[in-house]
Amino acid sequence: MIQVAPLVHSWAFEAIGTVWRIDAASPLDDGVRDVITDAIGAFDLAWSRFRADSLVSRLGEEGGEAPAPADAVAMLDAYEALDTATAGAVNPLVGESLARRGYDADYSFVDSGAVAAPVDWRRVVTWSTDTLSLAHPAVLDVGALGKGRLADLVLALVPAGPAVVDAGGDIAVRGVTQRIALEHPYDASLAIGVWSVTDAALCASAVNRRAWGDGLHHVLDARTGEPVRRYAATWAVARDAMTADAVATALFFDGGPQLAADWGVEWVRMRTDGSVEWSPHSEAELFS
Template identity: 65%
Template sequence: MSGVGPAVWRFDAIGTVWQIETREPLPGDARSAVERCIGDFDAAWSRFRADSLVSRLAATGGSTPAPPDAAAMLDAYAELSSATDDAVNPLVGETLARRGYDAIYSFVDGGAAPAPPWRTLVHWGNGMLRLDAPSLLDVGALGKGRLVDLVLDALAPWAATDVVVDAGGDMAMRGAPQRIGLEHPFDARRAIGVLEIRDAALCASAINRRAWGDGLHHVLDARTGHPVRSIVATWAVAPTAMRADAVATALFFDGGPRLAHEWGVEWVRMTSDGRVEWSAGSKAELFT
């Protein structure tokens, strides 16, 4: 990726490496604003923290004042779930934990099981979030993208343009265009192509990230509890990182291209037999 400037701030948060590039070094107030933004989000939505809101709901169910991001994320989840025939389900957290991707990273597989029927259990509106039974919410299908958007907004008073926020490969940027390589899922030294991004977001997902055991990885079909096999990597470009992240997840399933079309999202994906597919009008330079 071509940089926007000489100032780079790297740090670890929510289990990944962040990199924020700006023309000038960010002052302490800006860094504090970013840290508060990430801390608030993590305290609400992390299923890896025993004291988070979603962990408390997993233990007790019931109603609670909704975090500020609940409506935006769960509304998008409803569209994402419908497009994929419920293969994407925000209660897949229980299934991921059962298969070993749990709060202590045990990576001990307890076997496949479908996620609970989220549409009958999860309710939101009028500033409240309710789970009719104890259930583990997981917003991983779009949550990191949402947080990237929030961090970009938090930086606006200090870096409204010429800024890149990159959270482990999910990124949003304003200002100068950036050329970004699409990493080959089986060889990190290679790229399958390049995308030029300007004033937009790019999110990617691949089965070689967060993989463990005998062919297990973080993209599970919530209807069965089994990992996806036919798609190995996805990339999506959208005006917001939350939508790019959601489509990058949806593209592992049959309904992904339709959702991307409805949302106006550009995409690329690679199948398990090495073929590369892309959206109509994609501006990606692919090395085919």
């Protein structure tokens, strides 16, 4: 257990469609809050497919080349690993598939049928530290790991010392131990266990979040455009939130556990029948 001063300074706010909370030992003055707000706004302006003025929306309409956002290499390199590990089930061009099922920029939640994401997305999307290019119009969606990446960026902007950033359930922890409940995907008043996290991040994903219509939700198999059916919720603990977020997504598919092992990530996942699986060295305290 790390002994620290209490996290007496808290700030809760809404951004990118979710509720954030930052707890810190040092004051979060107006200057710090402005810097964090600006960083979240810049990330959203680059990567949100829900904003007509974003970079990915423009590329989605026109294709072409643009200056690369600072996160492009880290996130799209990770997508390559996700694509390989899941045999194409996780794909950054799944945006059109999500929009067709109703998770579109207008939040219409009207299902227009399944469509698979382009399997040759690496030929469509190219990136470097300087440029981000789409060979033709296509809808980028970085939801598999983007919120985790942003949680890491925000934590880096919190003044030095113990701090916790909770980005709607994607939680990055620095200099303190946090006991985090693993929310039951079918009953938010219950937990299937708790996980003590120190100087690491825990990210979760569940099919009850952003769900609509007849069994539709935001976790699609990019190969088919259909929602996943075998797993209801996943949790992953990693050195940083982007890695944990990426693995939490991969765990809905067969290749997820191997990717987690390759990256040194521990995990828990619940099947839709209620049974629970976990990694060999998981330190989560699971309830019977």
